[in-house]
Amino acid sequence: MIQVEGLTKYYGPHKAIDSLSFHADAGEIVGFLGPNGAGKTTTMRILTGYMPPSEGRATIAGFDVFEQSLEARGRIGYLPETVPLYKELTVWQYVDYMAALRGMGNPGRAERVDEVLDRVGMLDRADSLIDSLSKGMRQRVGLAQAIVHKPDVLILDEPTIGLDPRQVREVRELIREVGEHRTVLLSTHILSEVSQLCSRILIINNGQIVAEDSPATLSNRLQDTTRYFLHIGNATPKEVAKAIRGVAGVSEVYPTEEGVEIVADSQIDPRPAVTATIVQKSWDLLELRHVDMSLEDIFLQLTTDEAVAEEED
Amino acid sequence: MPNIGRSFHNLWTVFKHEFSVYFISPIIYWIGAGWLCLAGVFYSNSLGFYNQGTYEVSMSSLFSPMAFLTIFIAPALTMRLLAEEVHAGTHELLFTAPVRDWEVVVGKWLASWAVMSSFILVTFLHAGLLIWRGSPNIAVMITGYIGLWLVCGATLAIGVFASSLSQYQLVSFMISMGTLVLLWVAGAVSSLISNSLLSEAINQLTITNHYHNTMLNLGLVDPIDVAYFVGVMALFLFLATQILGTRRWRA
Ligand SMILES: Nc1ncnc2c1ncn2[C@@H]1O[C@H](COP(=O)(O)OP(=O)(O)O)[C@@H](O)[C@H]1O
Ligand SMILES: [Mg+2]
Numbered sequence: 001m002i003q004v005e006g007l008t009k010y011y012g013p014h015k016a017i018d019s020l021s022f023h024a025d026a027g028e029i030v031g032f033l034g035p036n037g038a039g040k041t042t043t044m045r046i047l048t049g050y051m052p053p054s055e056g057r058a059t060i061a062g063f064d065v066f067e068q069s070l071e072a073r074g075r076i077g078y079l080p081e082t083v084p085l086y087k088e089l090t091v092w093q094y095v096d097y098m099a100a101l102r103g104m105g106n107p108g109r110a111e112r113v114d115e116v117l118d119r120v121g122m123l124d125r126a127d128s129l130i131d132s133l134s135k136g137m138r139q140r141v142g143l144a145q146a147i148v149h150k151p152d153v154l155i156l157d158e159p160t161i162g163l164d165p166r167q168v169r170e171v172r173e174l175i176r177e178v179g180e181h182r183t184v185l186l187s188t189h190i191l192s193e194v195s196q197l198c199s200r201i202l203i204i205n206n207g208q209i210v211a212e213d214s215p216a217t218l219s220n221r222l223q224d225t226t227r228y229f230l231h232i233g234n235a236t237p238k239e240v241a242k243a244i245r246g247v248a249g250v251s252e253v254y255p256t257e258e259g260v261e262i263v264a265d266s267q268i269d270p271r272p273a274v275t276a277t278i279v280q281k282s283w284d285l286l287e288l289r290h291v292d293m294s295l296e297d298i299f300l301q302l303t304t305d306e307a308v309a310e311e312e313d
Numbered sequence: 314m315p316n317i318g319r320s321f322h323n324l325w326t327v328f329k330h331e332f333s334v335y336f337i338s339p340i341i342y343w344i345g346a347g348w349l350c351l352a353g354v355f356y357s358n359s360l361g362f363y364n365q366g367t368y369e370v371s372m373s374s375l376f377s378p379m380a381f382l383t384i385f386i387a388p389a390l391t392m393r394l395l396a397e398e399v400h401a402g403t404h405e406l407l408f409t410a411p412v413r414d415w416e417v418v419v420g421k422w423l424a425s426w427a428v429m430s431s432f433i434l435v436t437f438l439h440a441g442l443l444i445w446r447g448s449p450n451i452a453v454m455i456t457g458y459i460g461l462w463l464v465c466g467a468t469l470a471i472g473v474f475a476s477s478l479s480q481y482q483l484v485s486f487m488i489s490m491g492t493l494v495l496l497w498v499a500g501a502v503s504s505l506i507s508n509s510l511l512s513e514a515i516n517q518l519t520i521t522n523h524y525h526n527t528m529l530n531l532g533l534v535d536p537i538d539v540a541y542f543v544g545v546m547a548l549f550l551f552l553a554t555q556i557l558g559t560r561r562w563r564a
Binding site: 045048049050051052070071073074076078080082084085086087088089097098100101102103105145 | 408
């Protein structure tokens with residue numbers, strides 16, 4: 001449904017994306033995972049026909065996004081990073097205008113606007129001015145305009161950014177629902193978001209695709225490096241590090257300013273042996289917690305994995 | 314044929330949206346009232362002369378200041394149209410919708426023209442009064458209306474073009490007002506130039522030459538004058554569309 005080949009974009013001399021190639025099949029939810037500045041928005045803006053690529057090509061449902069722009073654009077629902085809203089309109093007027101711009105005519109359009117507002121839970125606010133809505137509501141209105149014309153392809157640029165945890169859950173649930181029968185490309189810089197929603201993950205960094213995998217395979221590859229943070233009250237990080245180095249399940253230990261970071265063995269959970277050691281030393285255990293991998297860690301690992309794999313070949 | 318149907322749908326959609334947005338803010342009524350009242354002051358002054366029997370009764374003295382005041386009114390009505398879309402980020406949806414750039418430009422321009430036309434409609438009151446109480450030259454009145462309407466369309470097209478140049482409304486206001494002032498004063502400048510060919514060429518570019526000298530005062534509709542106004546509209550709407558296109562390339 002989405003086909004991208006060798007897509008490159010320069011902003012002046014700066015290369016924002018570098019010969020990207022990927023595809024998304026009908027019915028798939030594909031996650032586009034990468035840190036700020038990776039090139040996610042740039043890629044999506046090319047796919048939606050907002051701007052042309054410098055090199056390469058992309059098609060939506062077989063239509064070239066540049067050569068057959070109108071056909072391609074008609075098949076896309078787009079939610080940009082900052083939801084563009086006409087604040088002086090009511091929710092209903094806004095979604096109706098967007099539907100009309102996407103070629104929907106009456107009769108049928110008004111009913112569809114009602115239906116879609118109901119779907120995103122905004123029907124009771126249909127006559128409210130957009131200016132008066134909370135951020136979570138605006139995001140839902142943004143989703144409503146993206147799906148109102150029943151597009152084959154949905155492109156969502158960081159749809160949960162800036163929302164509180166409850167709103168994030170709601171919006172994710174909505175995306176899962178509306179993504180059931182269409183192709184969705186979703187960008188985010190949160191790993192857990194793509195693991196929950198997507199059937200396939202594209203990891204992008206510095207304008208290049210670093211890895212492409214299903215969430216399950218990806219987390220397998222990442223499992224080797226479960227990390228824990230350990231904070232002891234009455235011993236220096238150096239002493240602690242010395243004591244637990246070599247304990248069962250611990251593969252590496254790094255003393256830091258506040259405590260000790262433990263890199264766990266992939267086979268054995270190090271926590272029982274570590275706590276036993278601490279008890280034996282009569283130290284005060286203040287904290288022992290799992291450390292989420294940052295995106296940087298993931299990239300570091302995936303890229304070194306790849307490099308190692310290439311060397312082995 | 315389906316292309317024409319689609320263009321019509323898109324033009325109508327953009328037009329309807331923009332036209333209704335104009336009337337959300339009360340400022341529009343102030344602009345309309347300001348335009349009509351200011352021109353009305355000139356008009357009633359001249360009516361004083363008529364009463365003394367100096368001039369023939371005519372609406373030219375209302376149309377003339379109305380046409381002149383488009384220097385301010387047209388920029389005020391158009392400055393928002395494209396600039397604000399970029400400023401607010403809403404252009405990202407507008408220009409990724411299956412709508413052509415020219416349909417957006419023309420739809421917005423038509424909406425501004427419709428707003429100005431509805432202000433002009435108010436002056437039908439004056440016209441009715443004149444016809445009822447006096448004996449104006451109806452032909453001159455009609456061509457005066459046609460000409461004023463064309464002046465509005467042309468000056469609004471210049472305003473739409475200026476609105477495509479910047480994301481700041483004030484900047485686009487200044488650009489279109491500056492351009493319009495030039496088009497008005499060019500006539501005064503041309504009379505100072507001794508080279509008759511150059512002076513005539515500049516004169517041909519001015520609004521006064523194509524409105525005041527024919528439609529406004531003589532009741533004449535010269536195809537050349539109509540072509541001038543239609544040409545100005547087409548040129549500036551075309552340029553605005555091109556600017557939107559190059560914005561994409563630079564984005
Ligand atoms: N309009 C622009 N002009 C110049 N550089 C830009 C522009 N938009 C983005 N960039 C640069 O391109 C790179 C990719 O940006 P972007 O696609 O927005 O990344 P992401 O959405 O993943 O955060 C960044 O280095 C960013 O600074
Ligand atoms: Mg982005």
